[in-house]
Amino acid sequence: MADEQEKASADIPADAGADELDLEAMGLDNVELTEEEQVAIAAAGARPARKTVAAEAVDGKGRATPRRRRSTTTEEHRRTTPVQFVRESVAELRKVVWPTANQLQQYFIVVLVFVLIMIGIVAVLDLAFGTALLRIFG
Incomplete structure (x- = not known):
């Protein structure tokens, strides 16, 4: 009897949900489970279920979202002249609290x-x- 329980507990997947744990189908309908095994089965049934492919098709999002396109306007980046750099530097240094x-x-x-x-x-x-x-x- 203990061998049947050990064999049965080895057959139970770790991520099995409550609907996947059919004791009758595993031939354990007349086997008495220990309290630890009953708690383990109850805990496995309380785990959240994984999303199935059918659920993904229902919400319409069974694929990756396409990337956003970059701005189509082409703005040329112009180099800063040394004079403009000095002016901007002086303007920033005036903001500093000395x-x-x-x-x-x-x-x-x-x-x-x-x-x-x-x-x-x-x-x-x-x-x-x-x-x-x-x-x-x-």
């Missing part, structure tokens, strides 16, 4: 302190690894 002298001084100090801390960390690591390598190989 830091005040006080902000610039504060930012400078913050960056300087951060860089000094990082130099200290790298120097200590370099000294430690150099000493360790000289003790191991020296």
Whole structure:
């Protein structure tokens, strides 16, 4: 009896839906299933069903959507002259919010302190690894 249950559970596909699990057709209508097997069958039946080909034909979208065509108007891309580039650059730089002298001084100090801390960390690591390598190989 246990052999029949193991054989039957091996025959059940992992993605089988409730309508695909016909116990009578598999010859298991009179076999008592364990609670785990009943839960597994119920869980398999609760899975969402895959879309079939007939469902795709119903909604009219059984094919890939064609790509949109690019604009048919042909606009030639003209190169920017150096004078126009400078004018646009100056216009963009006027939009920039420049830091005040006080902000610039504060930012400078913050960056300087951060860089000094990082130099200290790298120097200590370099000294430690150099000493360790000289003790191991020296």
